[in-house]
Amino acid sequence: MEDSVDFWALSPNGNLLAYSYHDQEAKRTRIAIVPLAGGPPLARFDLDPCYLMRWTTDSSGLIYIAPDDNIWIQPVTGGPPKQLTHFQQDLQLVSFAPSPDGKQIAYARGRNNWDAVALTVK
Numbered sequence: 001m002e003d004s005v006d007f008w009a010l011s012p013n014g015n016l017l018a019y020s021y022h023d024q025e026a027k028r029t030r031i032a033i034v035p036l037a038g039g040p041p042l043a044r045f046d047l048d049p050c051y052l053m054r055w056t057t058d059s060s061g062l063i064y065i066a067p068d069d070n071i072w073i074q075p076v077t078g079g080p081p082k083q084l085t086h087f088q089q090d091l092q093l094v095s096f097a098p099s100p101d102g103k104q105i106a107y108a109r110g111r112n113n114w115d116a117v118a119l120t121v122k
Helices: none
Strands: 003-010 016-023 028-035 043-045 053-055 061-065 069-076 094-099 105-110
Touching: 003 053, 016 053, 053 094, 061 094
Parallel strands: none
Antiparallel strands: 003 016, 016 028, 028 043, 053 061, 061 069, 094 105
């Protein structure tokens, strides 16, 4: 049973939609790929994209940021995901984008700094 959709991405060829959702029965996050023309999911993967998921430029795979703050790719045809980056945990992966030819990935990493401030209203 599908709950709410967390993240989604439209394939570059315009034929497929990938989305992540919480599977209540399995008690985990999954990804489903469905045809935009309608019909049942073509594939489901037990993956947990942190907050960003994109398609490869040729629509053959999903690239996502995993909880380990690294970029991974899941082939649409199945099989295990492949880790593309091997970052240490010192910086958070903020965003990424594959190049138009699909041979490179641009990414942004940084730190979140949070300060608490108390204000007095007079």
